[in-house]
Amino acid sequence: MVSLTEGKESQAAKNIPRLTRRERDVLAALCRPATGEAAFNEPSSIRDIAKTLGVSDAAIKQHLLHLYDKFDLFEGEDRRRLRLANIVLTAGVISRAELGDRPSGGAPQGELAAAREAIALRNWRHAYELLSAADAEGAVRDADDLEALGEAALWVGKHDQSIDARQRAYVIHAREGNVRRAAAVALALVINNVIRLQMAPAAGWLAKTRRHLAGESGCVEQGWLAMAEGLAALASGQADEGLRLAKEAFDAGARYRDPDLRALGLVFQGVALTQLGRLVEAAPFFDEAMAIATDGELGPMATGLVYCRTICACLDCFDYRRALEWTDAIDRVSLDNCTAGFHGDCRTHRASIDVIRGEWAKGESEARLASEESEHFDLSHAGIALHEVGVVRLRSGDLDGADAAFRRTVERGVNPQPGLALLQLARGDDGGSLISIRSAIGETPPGSLARARLLPAAVDIAEALGDAVEAGNAAGELAAAADKFATSALRASAAAALGVAAGMKGDTAAAVACFRQACSLWLQVDAPYEVARIRARLGAALLRLGDNVAAGMELDAAAATFRRLGAEPDARGVERLVSGGA
Helix, strand or coil: CCCCCCHHHHHHHHCCCCCCHHHHHHHHHHHHHHHCCCCCCCCCCHHHHHHHHCCCHHHHHHHHHHHHHHCCCCCCCCCHHHHHHHHHHHHCCCCHHHHCCCCCCCCCHHHHHHHHHHHHCCCHHHHHHHHHHHHHCCCCCCHHHHHHHHHHHHHCCCHHHHHHHHHHHHHHHHHCCCHHHHHHHHHHHHHHHHCCCCHHHHHHHHHHHHHHHCCCCCCHHHHHHHHHHHHHHHHCCCHHHHHHHHHHHHHHHHHCCCHHHHHHHHHHHHHHHHHCCCHHHHHHHHHHHHHHHHCCCCCHHHHHHHHHHHHHHHHHCCCHHHHHHHHHHHHHHCCCCCCCCCHHHHHHHHHHHHHHCCCHHHHHHHHHHHHHHHHCCCHHHHHHHHHHHHHHHHHHCCHHHHHHHHHHHHHCCCCCCCHHHHHHHHCCCHHHHHHHHHHHHHCCCCCCHHHHHHHHHHHHHHHHHCCHHHHHHHHHHHHHHHHHHCCHHHHHHHHHHHHHHHHHCCCHHHHHHHHHHHHHHHHHHCCHHHHHHHHHHHHHHHHHHCCHHHHHHHHHHHHHHHHHHCCHHHHHHHHHHHCCCC
């Protein structure tokens, strides 16, 4: 092995920086040649490190750049990889276990040892291939290896194999009286079933977990049970109970120094507060949880859940600015499969942001890919992604494409509203669209964010039908929601709705004032399609007031944006308005 010869390296070895879990993986792979019999004259190449960790060369280059900065190995120094390896090995930054020292042995024991190493590095595909091969030979009999097979199978979308392996591990723990481990595996099986929308088996495994832990106290598994029960409470609308249980989980995570449980306790306290309408209180919980997750210290399941719940909550709350900022943060750290969490889920949320920002081609492409990825992992996010595809197709005038996307959304257990009602309206089914949106609104709690998401479509449909009372009622409820939740996008939607209602009552001056306010707010959100729609309405109102010059400017701006986005039906509507055809 090489030795340190330069003072700068000696000094760096004395000042070891804080490393993320993934950076330690990279360093271990970098220094792995030191464990062989040959002299260590050269550390692993970038390509070898990438192959070991199951990621791209670009991801490894980015990690190494961060490590060079942390160890003060600046640009221009010769052979920085070798110098970094010198520091790491001499200072004992990486343990022999992390370097991969293990007993030699042929298959299947060699496969199991290599699989355990792949699991530690979160190289799920390689781990699954090795463990499934060993299992086929009857070598996977230990509960720990069965749990590892279940974990690897989950992350490569092999749900049947994951469930089978975990059930076998559960039987071993239960038979041996290892109550806490049995409970932990039962909770993992809850997750297996929930993400495939198999709620009855999920409830059964949750009941098993409760039974195992009924006589236990003072253990981290109790905290994980509280977390699972908190999720169930939130899913059923019991926000107060969900908040209590999320706090209990957070406390257990802090007490037992479980960072995954602590971060999840934070994020689900945020979710509960959001459901309760306490958005200002919720924001710090989301931000702290995301700061922990982006540091790379959480396991893959916790990482994915924190990302997913935070961005979902931001979108549900119309807090598009925070969603955009955290999406950018996610992109910066999502260098490989091991830090990004749930790929289909994260891509789904990025697609939603792209659509809001007017990047429709990119958003639709991302949404289609997200749907394909989520098909193998989380069916609900496959449905959410398909709804985004439907929205883009609808706005582009491809009604058949929108119909196909919304039908696939339903097949995956996700409500296709309000897109479906707006599709019915676009096809000329005015009565059907009104029934559809009324039904969707009636199924959501009054004063909720979920209901607020449907109300703008109700205003659009009422406007098309000429129903001033219906439009006024929906606009009033949306305004109340905007006062309650106070995000810019929701306030913009409410101002636009009030403008429509005022115009339908004949108060054009009030409509103009509302539309100007809505335009200003949508500009702050950076939502070009919504801005263009408001400009079109504002231009029409100004025409009614006789202010043709101002109207022309607004209509020209709207038409230009619609054409740029590819919103052909809207562009044609503006053209008809300008030519006096509407």
